[in-house]
Amino acid sequence: MKLVKARIISNSEILPNIYLMRVKAAEIAASACPGQYVMVRCGAGQDMPLRRPLGIHRIYKDGIALLFTVVGRGTAWLSQRKTGDIVDIFGPLGKGFAIHPSSRNLLLVAGGVGVAPLVALAEKATAEGLSVRLLIGEKSSSKIYPERLLPSGIKPVITTEDGSLGQKGMITDILTKFIPEADRIFACGPLPMYKAMAKMSRKFGNKPVYVLLETVMGCGVGACLSCSIETRRGRKLVCKDGPVFELSDIIWDKMVAPASGGRY
Numbered sequence: 001m002k003l004v005k006a007r008i009i010s011n012s013e014i015l016p017n018i019y020l021m022r023v024k025a026a027e028i029a030a031s032a033c034p035g036q037y038v039m040v041r042c043g044a045g046q047d048m049p050l051r052r053p054l055g056i057h058r059i060y061k062d063g064i065a066l067l068f069t070v071v072g073r074g075t076a077w078l079s080q081r082k083t084g085d086i087v088d089i090f091g092p093l094g095k096g097f098a099i100h101p102s103s104r105n106l107l108l109v110a111g112g113v114g115v116a117p118l119v120a121l122a123e124k125a126t127a128e129g130l131s132v133r134l135l136i137g138e139k140s141s142s143k144i145y146p147e148r149l150l151p152s153g154i155k156p157v158i159t160t161e162d163g164s165l166g167q168k169g170m171i172t173d174i175l176t177k178f179i180p181e182a183d184r185i186f187a188c189g190p191l192p193m194y195k196a197m198a199k200m201s202r203k204f205g206n207k208p209v210y211v212l213l214e215t216v217m218g219c220g221v222g223a224c225l226s227c228s229i230e231t232r233r234g235r236k237l238v239c240k241d242g243p244v245f246e247l248s249d250i251i252w253d254k255m256v257a258p259a260s261g262g263r264y
């Protein structure tokens, strides 16, 4: 992992309140893999002492891209950065998505901005000749990740809660239909989506299902224990043991979403 003063190549609001930021950070890109994340310093000086974790959305030769929703002070500050500005980034961190050598057909399930790390995975998998099916669920069409930004050849299957694009409903309503064609399933989305997937776990049979967890993180390096969770293999740290875990390993009744309101 590297601490990089990364120059911003571009930063734009690609969807309402959702920003795509590309930074020059070849040192991080060189060892990054899909599902890993970086810790980004936000604010000037000691204004916001704790870095914010953001998933690696794209991996290029000369850097990485991040896709983030503005939810609080840190992400609001990041959204205001301009081309040429410098951001202080630490990473890559954590254990990402592992593509098993025997895998041929991947099913990727994105809830909202959870599409962020799955785009990097789709890109890597298609480059390796694997077949990728991407499902994206959102509240409404105005927030659906633009198809033109997806790796070429990926045509997403979409659901929206209001029926404004794709099938009306939740992504978990249509998921079952796509399980037979996949040998591995990867998901990133909000806690209710994971809980719904855990409830339907018998439908996955013995196919491994991997989920990327977004807990509150204070340090990203295993020092503060703020990201500790209970799993069937004992207590684990999302920052170091994850953020990717097997769906069946997590004790979902004990998982809680980050409390509302900024805390640091």
Ligand SMILES: Cc1cc2nc3c(=O)[nH]c(=O)nc-3n(C[C@H](O)[C@H](O)[C@H](O)COP(=O)(O)OP(=O)(O)OC[C@H]3O[C@@H](n4cnc5c(N)ncnc54)[C@H](O)[C@@H]3O)c2cc1C
Binding pocket: 037, 052, 053, 054, 055, 056, 067, 068, 069, 070, 071, 072, 073, 074, 075, 076, 113, 116, 117, 213, 214, 215, 216, 217, 243, 258, 259, 260, 261, 262, 263, 264
């Ligand atoms: C491994 C990992 C990868 C992530 N990848 C992405 C990503 O690719 N894109 C993206 O938009 N967000 C991602 N997040 C969530 C992101 O870290 C938070 O949205 C961010 O830290 C909020 O910072 P803030 O200062 O803007 O908000 P704050 O002012 O700190 O908080 C505002 C709101 O966001 C919630 N929040 C704070 N921290 C987190 C957190 N870690 N996870 C979820 N909600 C949080 C708070 O509870 C509160 O409701 C990821 C989180 C983790 C742990």
Ligand code: FES
Binding pocket: 216, 217, 218, 219, 220, 221, 222, 223, 224, 225, 226, 227, 228, 237, 238, 239, 240
């Ligand atoms: S974020 Fe500090 S221990 Fe995981």
